Amino acid sequence: MILRFERRATVRRTALCGPLLALLSACANVPLQQGTSLSSYAGMTPSGGMLTKAEIRLDPAPVLTAQTVSIVPTSAKIASGTFEPKDLALVTNTIDRALCTDLSDRFLVVAPNQPADLVVHATVTNIVATNRTAAAASTVASLGATVALPVPIPRLPIGLGGLAIEAEAVGRDGSQKAAMVWSRGANMITTGARVSSVGDAYSLSSAFSDDFSKMLVKGKDPFKGMPAIPSMQRIRVSLGGKPKYDACNAFGRAPGIPGAVAGQLGLPPAWTDKGAAAPR
Template identity: 75%
Template sequence: MPFSIQIPKIRPQAALCVILLSAVSSCANVPLHEGTSLGSYAGMTASGGALTKAKLRVDPAPVLAAQTVRITPTSAEIGSGVAFDPKELALVTNTIDRALCTGLSDRFEVVAANQPADLVVHATVTDIVATNRAAAATSTVASLGVAAVLPVPVPRLPIGLGGLSVEAEAIGQEGSQKAAMLWSRGANMLTTKARVSTIGDAYSLSSAFGSDFSRLLVTGRDPFKGMMAMPSMQKMKASLGGDPKYDACKAFGVAPGIKGAVAGQLGLPPAWTDKGASAPQ
């Protein structure tokens, strides 16, 4: 009897899962950057998730007792030495503020810049890894081409991926730090859509930072631990381009909503659909 080896058949779905998992693990490496904007860097503990690096600290009692919050517009102290267009950089910082305002509105009353608050929040962009525009354009063309034939997600090219590093803190009325976070994340081949802009990936990741830091303050605990909660109705409305819950958040403009999602799928630069802040910052 001739000897034969039976090779098991691999289902297409299983093969696709392997490809997708490999794609998620392939992401830009963005180290945590400790800047100079925080009042203190002491007492932080390492945290983060599968895609995010983070260090954080929080004093739960005063944070949970706070009822009002004021957002100081995000600044940028980029240490990489790369020069970015000021208008594009402003889109990144404003997207952080918009995400913070939306996330904090789940529990806090967000007040205007000229009003007192229990907590004052300020974030600083400490580094941006530029997105390679040529690689992003090639990835977009390839993705759209395959999508026209096969209904499967197409990973980006594993080159030219960008990233973002941010630090932030919440200060109490007496001037002491109540919470702080160092945060960094790189774009990955699957979940970060390629956009033909040097700040394309940083822009896409900005809202993720805003969500993580606001959740730290809303819950008073590590946002990377425990189950993720369903987004609130006000958060869903704001993400679709609706008016924010509090007037103070209108200073950061409205999210691009459906138009922005479509533009992201097509790889268009963020400035094509995001009008940025709606009032002087």
Template identity: 70%
Template sequence: MTSNVHAAEMPMRAAICAVLLALLSSCTNVPLQQGGSLGSYAGMTASGGSLTKAKLRVNSPAVLAAQTVRIAPTRVENAGGSFEPKDLALLTNAIDRALCGGLSDRFKVVGPDQPADLVVHATVTDIVATNRAVAATSTVATLGASVAMVPIPRIPIGLGGLSAEAEAVGQDGTQQAAMIWSRGANMLTTKARISAVGDAYSLSSAFGADFSRMLVKGQDPFKARSSIRLMQKIKASFGSDPKYDACKAFGPAPGIKGAVAGQLGLPPSWSDKGAAVSQ
């Protein structure tokens, strides 16, 4: 009898998985943007994951030999629309914060006035704006469903996205690693925020993690096995002090307040106070 029940459940589970995969793949199509901020785009190979598009190149011996890294402030080259300067500042600072946290896994991160084996700089090349009205509707529907304990996906229109690029340059000015990256929000894993940069902000940590993992491992981050220092990551996500003083310049992670803000669909500025010092 039990085996018959399990056999009957299998088609249903398969159907549910198929629906979830379809919803997960229903994301904004954000093309890779070659922004022109990198010293070279030669020798890049296509990579990426199920949700992310990327092209990259890494000089593994040179990157793995490096011990210190300095992070130059992320810039916006093409906002792709009209965005508030304060929102762009929060977005670029969130990228810097994610880079600093990720690179701390192996490198010593130094301040802006100190020498380093590698200098990292990133550039936002495109922002696909989040439709705030649709995000608000999705948030209301999600909160209503959560009361009834029925999870529902976001409305599949008005989703935003982010395109960015970054490189790591050695002391002699030679590019040692580079990446072009893009990703769109999806209906399941990207919480709706009532902000034009809401989705781009949410995706900023993914970009920072992918690029920093490439430098930490010295290889394609989408193929490398991750060995994340879990406790350090958890503490940082809750707003505790970062491993290196240089990372304090980017301010603390929003922590629990940020998680609550994400659930309620509030703009990034509600929980993220941005950089701790002027850069």
């Protein structure tokens, strides 16, 4: 009886996992390709996970002994006219805000004009635009189905966007201590539809930050091992709270609960995210 029950349970799990994996695999294809912004591409090795493509290079000793870090504002090498400047600025600032918060778990984050053991700089190399019409249709379908069914409805598998970034951490001697080339496409399950051409790129920014920051905080390949529980300071900041270090104030406050609600409704991120703080 026990063996028969276990076999039935295994069959049920397999039946559930199969469709889920198929849905996760239905994502935007964002090629992994090296850009021109890193000081070196030597020694990069393939890495990544089920959803993410990546190549990394890491010198663990100097990364683990580093205590301070500064963040050079993220730049974007995207063809002119492809996206509105304000939308690109929102994506790059979101990357910086997330990096600042995540790196605060171990490092003292200082302003870019102050000396630091590591200087971090990221560059957006590609954004696959989100189809706003498809995103709107997905949102309407999801909200309508949620009223009738107590389970989330997968996003429509069309018009999915994506993001590609490369970043490095440079030491006081000017040499590269860590680098990552990263790309990821939105998928039907974990990336909510937002009616904005940069909606998916905006949502995926935090995934890049988590991977790159983990590499520096832990001094090892971030795609190996079990996921970690977010620290209290990261949770506080994600809810719109004050960042741990003053240097992070330059990137503004996270939209918090209003932003989360707007995301569930499929609204453009610019409606709740005010972007970088005004220069003083």
